[in-house]
Amino acid sequence: EYDVIILSAKESTGLKRWLIENGYKIPEQAEEVLDPYIKNKLKFFVVKVDKEKIPSGQTDYLRPLQIEYRSDRFMLPIRLGMANADGEQDMIVYAFTRQGRIECTNYRTVKIPTDRNIPKFVKDKGRFGEFYKDLFAMAHDREGRNSVFLEYAWNVTPNFGMKCDPCVGPPPMYQEFVDAGADWVDPNNAWSSSIFFTRLHVRYSREEFPQDLFFQVTPNAEQSQGRYIITNPATGDMSCQQGQDYLRDLEFRRKREVDELAALTGWNDPRYARYIYEYSDRIHEPNRGSMIPFVPAPGDSNGPGGGSWQAIVGLLAFSLFSIFWLFYGARPKHVAK
Secondary structure: OEEEEEEOOOOHHHHHHHHHHOOOOOOOOHHHHHHHHHHOOOOEEEEEEOHHHOOOOOOOOOOOOOOOOOOOOOEEOOHHHHOOOOOOEEEEEEEEEOOOOEEEOOOEEEEOOOOEEOOOHHHHOOOHHHHHHHHHHHHHHHOOOOEEEEEEEEEOOHHHOOOOOOOOOOOOOHHHHHHOOOOOOOHHHHHHOOOEEEEEEEEEOOOOOOOOEEEEEOOOOOOEEOOEEOOOOOOOOOOOHHHHHHHHHHHHHHHHHHHHHHHHHOOOOOOHHHHHOOOHHHOOHHHOOOOOOOOOOOOOOOOOOOOHHHHHHHHHHHHHHHHHHHHHHOOOOOOOO
16 A cells, blocks of 8 residues: 655755655755755655555554665664654654663663552553553653653563563564564574564654664663552451551552652642542541651652651651750759748
8 A cells, every 4th residue: 555665865955856746745844854864875765655555444554664774873763754743753662682672872761660559540440541641751751851761671582481570461473573574583493583672662852852763782681661560458357456557557558659659640639538548437546546657759859748858857856855855844943942
């Protein structure tokens, strides 16, 4: 369903003119984007969808294109796509190597926040997709809007064992790696083929990403994935001392989860108190503490509880006052006769 043409050019004006004459929509600022590629003697891969060739009934998606080329520069040309873009764009990069993960060399590669405990209602109310969308947006802002995020890195060689922890689905079959371009894999002897799988997520704009993405293959084979932990409360009779202790700890743990959620996504709803104190009516009054201690989420200096240093200062001041009173105020007074 595609008409494909490979073009080369000596100057951007001629290339722009050809594209316009052949029905391609080119933005006014295209020349400044095209010039660096032309000066580096790169060729242009021009694709047009031929509606007459689309299979009958296939109207909601197009088959992916696979491009193979040899180059000493391991890069993705993203600037050309930004010339016709309005705002930020998202791109997922899947990379297969023989030895270790790939990283970006001209922008920082950072790990997505992971191994965090979040409230159970994120899953129960079907909001995990929304949760991760907002988590990524906050991480993107926090890292300066110019970083590449590592979402997954794992050795997926068959004899390596687990390919994820936990897994949300079966790992790719080896023929799928071959189809994706990992041409060193032998489907007939897949156990001898080493594959390291990296997933990168980048949200980019012309202002924050003035250069194309350049990568390098590293020997770093450390496993990594975005992992968010949801725990279910215990059930049964909680009237014993151990049960009462558990319920008090459960309130503290849920408060911590809600604070973590706010730090990761910015979600901060007063109704979350219902989740924290869901089992408070089962706590016997003599066993209830006067207050649930607050521990701010890691790195959340501005979010809920971010002013924990004020509490520490207040506690120190109270302690000093108590010591002063003990040594001076509590002494018996001598009355002269």
